[in-house]
Amino acid sequence: MLDDPSGPCGRCANCVGKPLVDVGVDAGYVDRAQAYLAKQEIWIEPRKQKPAGVSLSLPSLERGRALSVYGEVPLGQLVHDGKYVTGRFDDQLLDASVRLIQSWLGNDRIDWLTSVPDRVRGGLVESFAQRLAERLGVPYELTIARTGKGRPQKEMENSALQARNAIDKFTSTGQCGGSVLLVDDIIDSGWTTTVIADLLRKNGAETVIPFGLAHAGQG
Numbered sequence: 001m002l003d004d005p006s007g008p009c010g011r012c013a014n015c016v017g018k019p020l021v022d023v024g025v026d027a028g029y030v031d032r033a034q035a036y037l038a039k040q041e042i043w044i045e046p047r048k049q050k051p052a053g054v055s056l057s058l059p060s061l062e063r064g065r066a067l068s069v070y071g072e073v074p075l076g077q078l079v080h081d082g083k084y085v086t087g088r089f090d091d092q093l094l095d096a097s098v099r100l101i102q103s104w105l106g107n108d109r110i111d112w113l114t115s116v117p118d119r120v121r122g123g124l125v126e127s128f129a130q131r132l133a134e135r136l137g138v139p140y141e142l143t144i145a146r147t148g149k150g151r152p153q154k155e156m157e158n159s160a161l162q163a164r165n166a167i168d169k170f171t172s173t174g175q176c177g178g179s180v181l182l183v184d185d186i187i188d189s190g191w192t193t194t195v196i197a198d199l200l201r202k203n204g205a206e207t208v209i210p211f212g213l214a215h216a217g218q219g
Helices: 027-038 075-086 091-105 124-136 159-169 191-202
Strands: 042-044 064-066 112-115 144-146 170-172 179-187 207-215
Touching: 042 207, 064 091, 075 091, 075 179, 075 207, 091 124, 091 207, 112 124, 124 179, 144 191, 159 170, 159 191, 170 191, 179 191, 191 207
Parallel strands: 064 207, 112 179, 179 207
Antiparallel strands: 042 064, 144 170
């Protein structure tokens, strides 16, 4: 038979109803930690080698930047929430993107801005890219379209399949020129931006600079 349960001891955390030690985190420390993480330089390196049998002119991209590491607090978490929870990228991401791009590229290296096309016209990435272009004071043009073919890149098992899948998924819809900033939400293998940059270059763009809200392939 079990012993009768004893009464409250009045000393442990369960009995007193609060932690016995201070578990709070100073708000200033949190702000400093978030500012530090937000300033980390995350580079997007251009693809320089192509799989056998793939028709691409490499490198098609300049070296680019990502704003955050996907899922990491604070900005990478906002990317996740915008994509999968709220359906809109927060103004904090827009403000941070403007600051990064202006400090990195200045005001005269970008002639216009485009984005990786969404599955639905006017979707998440396109709407963010339009807001970003307005803040940067440059035109936004969508000169790439989805073909309706291909599968999600995350389903591809290796780099060669990712490259071929991206080629199947996108096509050019018009001529372009000058220096263009190519915006995507989450960059992983880099083949999507590489293929789109190749299409832009073949249709007149002089330079294509990638920018991602988050990098999923870099910790």
